[in-house]
Amino acid sequence: MRWTIKAKPEQYQIDQLSKALNVDGLIAQLLIQRGVKTYEHAKKFFRPQLSDLHDPFLMRDMDVAVERVRTAIANHENILVYGDYDVDGTTSVALLSSYLLSYYPNVATYIPDRYTEGYGVSFKGVDFAEDNGFTVIVALDCGTKALDQIDYARKKEIDFIVCDHHRPGARLPEAVAVLNPKRKDCQYPYEELCGCGVGFKLVQALASHRGQTIDDLVPYLDLVATAIGADIVPISGENRVLAYFGLQVINTAPRKGLRAIIEQTKKKQQFTLTDVVFIIAPRINAAGRMEHGQHAVNLLTETDLVKARDLAAKIEKFNFDRRGLDRDITEQALLQIRENKEEERFTSVVYHESWHKGVIGIVASRLTETYYRPTLVFTKSGDKLAASARSVKGFDVYNALEGCAESIEQFGGHKYAAGLTLLEEQFEAFKNKFEEVVSESIDPHLLTPEISVDAQIQFRQITPKLFRIMKQFAPFGPKNRMPVFMAERLQDTGYAKNVGDGGKHLKLSIVQKGRGPVGAIGFNLGHKLATVTGRKPFDAVFSLEENEWQGHVSLQLKLKDIR
Structure with missing residues (x-):
């Protein structure tokens, strides 16, 4: 994982907004990073009104x-x-x-x-x-x-x-x-x-x-x-x-x-x-x-x-069947990439004529999560091949497909997701051209998954009030993600353990310079247990969430990565 810390706004901007809203400087910083720079804009952000919709x-x-x-x-x-x-x-x-x-x-x-x-x-x-x-x-x-x-x-x-x-x-x-x-x-x-x-x-x-x-x-x-x-x-x-x-x-x-x-x-x-x-x-x-x-x-x-x-x-039955197909085809696609020794390519392009057209988009997303590169999954559709394309953060797959237009019958979509059809005899030419276009135009660092960090913080800044205000940032999504923080020189208190199916998750109790302990859960981070045992210091990237256990509510860290 590539940790990228967002640029901190100018201190005078933080101070101005902090004073105008009577909020902590960290909250002001998070708002400015989301384009909210004035009292009026903050009012619209925290209290959306139907009257704000355009004519x-x-x-x-x-x-x-x-x-x-x-x-x-x-x-x-x-x-x-x-x-x-x-x-x-x-x-x-x-x-x-x-x-x-x-x-x-x-x-x-x-x-x-x-x-x-x-x-x-x-x-x-x-x-x-x-x-x-x-x-x-x-x-x-x-x-x-x-x-x-x-x-x-x-x-x-x-x-x-x-x-x-x-x-x-x-x-x-x-x-x-x-x-x-x-x-x-x-x-x-x-x-x-x-x-x-x-x-x-x-x-x-x-x-x-x-x-x-x-x-x-x-x-x-x-x-x-x-x-x-x-x-x-x-x-x-x-x-x-x-x-x-x-x-x-x-x-x-x-x-x-x-x-x-x-x-x-x-x-x-x-x-x-x-x-x-x-x-x-x-x-x-x-x-x-x-x-x-x-x-x-x-x-x-x-x-x-x-x-x-x-x-x-x-529809619930359709969804159950879809999950089974999605799992099976993903396994077949991953095997195809490995057998063809294509792990070192800039792209993943896989095809099987019997793959279910209804799930190839989901499979493309799964392959992108695994190999983190622009991905296309093809199947047979009538007398043509149809594909779903998915991309990595920062790379426009729609533009890349435009660069391969001579090998494509039809395509459409967005920056990160698209669909296309082509003739079967065009497949190899397209696959080679797509690899060429992507390899020549993608910045290699985009092939490493990025965690975008809003701010570096100390445990003393993590308070119920901070979390209450942050909850009002919702709804969360693109351009307004749940705030992500980084903290350094952390230590587990000795209770770190693997939990969940096959121990694939990581549960911790963390302190920083005597502050804490704060509970933490790292989904799919079970393999990092050795990084934190023996009170070894580590850094972490996380968001905050509420954890309810036997009627007691406390803040915990939802870990995204540790090192």
């Missing part, structure tokens, strides 16, 4: 999109709400369709089949719309690069409205409206919305024409928060506001489908955004991975709790 009509084409939907309703046209099969796509479809259906009946949903249609807008989906009399398609979390499919629809006199957040190509599709804050000609103040966030802005704009306010739309924010968590977008600006209020809905009055999922998990504490990422999102995703994303939309739009519980039970 949806600041987004390019929003007025045109709203007018087309209103015209469709006035003319009794059929509207098809179309979205991708992942969490962002299915929550988007559930959001917009349930909102429209609250006042207009001629609305249906469509999720493409991962295996027969693939990612995004499909020709089959357009044909479905034509065959069933739909004249408007609203594409959510996809569509920005669907130039041919949208042209195809236009020839059939079907209008497209695109609500997307993926990076546009050189040309936009000829849709009625393309709502995408990443458009170069879009002046919307916040670029980092997820697909469901863009869909919510359309709902917000439609609602304004119906005399509704943002308060009327709060019940939909459980879906937006779920998508924000699942799509790993920055928890800043509008995303922070939407996630903050969406989590409140999840914890107090979630829609029936989310309530049914939460009941199955048997988790008693409040759900955090991290829980959404690791507990709720994988279950919603499992529908599209194992069978069909429409199951997720059906669950998220169900209004009868008994039916929702049945649907959630089915």
Whole structure:
């Protein structure tokens, strides 16, 4: 692990904010590192308000999109709400369709089949719309690069409205409206919305024409928060506001489908955004991975709790099966890398024709965790090969794929995650080109996992008050991670031991210069036991958390690494 300590802000900045907020200098430092530099900004950070959301009509084409939907309703046209099969796509479809259906009946949903249609807008989906009399398609979390499919629809006199957040190509599709804050000609103040966030802005704009306010739309924010968590977008600006209020809905009055999922998990504490990422999102995703994303939309739009519980039970089974496949394919992929002696390459590119297309993205993430390099996992998909790409922190895999475009049929995605298809005969050429592009462009230090440390601290600074204020930094996520600290010259009090399955975790009781002891747990750090025994001094990187044991609550260190 590579420990990187963030630059400390200028002392005068820390002093100014500390005085303005009447907080400790360490809290002021953590806030400034998150871009919070003034009293007013801190007020918005700690107390998000729905009034802080931007006017949806600041987004390019929003007025045109709203007018087309209103015209469709006035003319009794059929509207098809179309979205991708992942969490962002299915929550988007559930959001917009349930909102429209609250006042207009001629609305249906469509999720493409991962295996027969693939990612995004499909020709089959357009044909479905034509065959069933739909004249408007609203594409959510996809569509920005669907130039041919949208042209195809236009020839059939079907209008497209695109609500997307993926990076546009050189040309936009000829849709009625393309709502995408990443458009170069879009002046919307916040670029980092997820697909469901863009869909919510359309709902917000439609609602304004119906005399509704943002308060009327709060019940939909459980879906937006779920998508924000699942799509790993920055928890800043509008995303922070939407996630903050969406989590409140999840914890107090979630829609029936989310309530049914939460009941199955048997988790008693409040759900955090991290829980959404690791507990709720994988279950919603499992529908599209194992069978069909429409199951997720059906669950998220169900209004009868008994039916929702049945649907959630089915999705729980999908998730159980997904975990087994994920584990087996990961083992096969790791073996393939070792057998081909590819550990020294700058990239990991593996392929087997029988691997399940629904889990190759998860497998790519697992391989990245193991070898920490840009990774692609391929499988057979019809007469082509399909892959999921994952990257390491600091390296743009989307740009790397652009450098291999002559070997790729189609690709799309983000800086750290992408998908692509190519012909089988292109595989070897692509694999070699991808290695070449990455090896020539990646900074070698990015191939060592980084722990980003907010501040170096002393144990005397670790107090219940510090932790209480830090908890108010939540929701945590990209651009606003749980603060990470480093402390030096620590010693175990003699109680260090391995715990957990096979002793893979490390439990400690630590002191620093007579301060302490403070309890600590290091997940997957069991192999470091020898580093701390015999009262040998060591340094540690950690976050803080509450530990409850037999009714007693205390602060403990959640160790990330020791040396």
